[in-house]
Amino acid sequence: MNKVALITGGQRGIGLGIAEALAGAGYNVALLSRSEPEAADVGEALERLGDRAAYFCHDLQDVAGHGQVLDRVEERLGPVTTFVSNAGVPAKVRGDMLDLRPDSFDFVLGVNLRGAFFLAQDVARRMLKLPEDTYRSITFVTSVSATMVSIERAEYCLSKAGAAMMAELFAVRLAPHGIGVFELRPGIIETGMTAGVKDKYTARIEGGLVPAGRWGQPADIGSIILPIAEGRMAFATGSSIAVDGGLSIPRL
Template sequence: MATADYKDKVVLITGGAQGIGLGMAQAFGQAGAQIVLADADEEAGGEALARLQNLQLQATFIPCDVSAETDVVALIEKVKDAYGRLDVLVNNAGIADPFAGKLDEMPLSEFDRTLAVNLRGPMLCAKYALPLLRKAPHPAMLNITSTRAFMSEPDTFAYSASKGGLEALTHALAVSLAPDRIRVNAIAPGWIETGPWQKESERYEPQHTREDKAQHPVGRVGEPQDIAEAALFLCSEKAGFITGQHLVVDGGMTVKMIYT
């Protein structure tokens, strides 16, 4: 999976302690990067750090709620103090399983909290990481959105809105930060199975039916490694002519027509 593109580079991954974030952290680490995991779940963060260190990868963990400005300021200050640089920012932290109920039953607090983490968080991280990214020779920012930015299941108002907003924030940042040579792109994952990449208390063995797999033209459900491969490319110098774009990584699920 890994290449040598990230030797000695510093990569900050929010929501990096579990699931897709942890998969990306491992991949960037295997590519030579020094990884900073930021996550609000300290139990998961400790386990993730041990996992990466057991693989002889360079990593640190910093607790952080990305929706809290003070937390984000402290996070970037700690990165600056520890490394003095930042080459790649991956905005992955998000509430993946928010309230899913009827519109007239949804508490406003649930909507606000989801947007605070999934959309306000990436904005805050981008804002406060900017001075460090400006100093990097080939800086890159990556936002992890979702295919739910383009299509919806019923009663997923907050999640879909937050990911749609993050798609728009991606191209706004790409245009705005172009004078600073900072490329900004997004990956929109589809169904990614993260069971084996959770903390121990929530880990499970995936069980996928034939129908689950058949929904995907490639014939299987996605894995964190699939997103990691795309992330390694988009944040590398090999993607130097790509900015303001989103890459859908979903096994073809969103282009398959389904009739009922």
């Protein structure tokens, strides 16, 4: 059976770093996001990934359409054996959590939690129909914000904390069937999402915020995905892995 990886938000940032790692290891890669197929980031990603990649336009908030897009992925590339739930949205506006409005709360949790859960649910159901000698995995890319408080983006932290529990729930449900489920918690990663705060965080990183002393790169996340997808960490199912250069280690 072909190795097929589905990566939400795989056309840029962390998702593209993951896609490059998997494509380089021989996986056929399906990129899924709400970007239009003609968008510049989609074209650039497909050019970088080559013939192994295909793009599928879909909004995670469209829960009713999850099945249709998965049908399209299977028709084009084959059944998904590796699923990386990576796509996410930040808080619409950073600010005092006492001023947080329901529309921003609903939007962030609608994508990062509700949409992600129901897509993973559909993927899991399909994985259960595959031969059990085919290793299958699901990885949720959350954030150090699952446990580290940022009061200026409460809705984002809440969504990532919920996603951390989501990973554990899927791990327990799918372990008897040999499907590994993992959670990766990136720290401060250099992507388009963090471009607006680059100067602020560069100074803090240089001041010791990150023990490793540097920004994380999308490739750092991609390097962790490979052993997960290949089954080399199968008995560690349910594990949460911080990919943050030591940022989340409690210190005095």
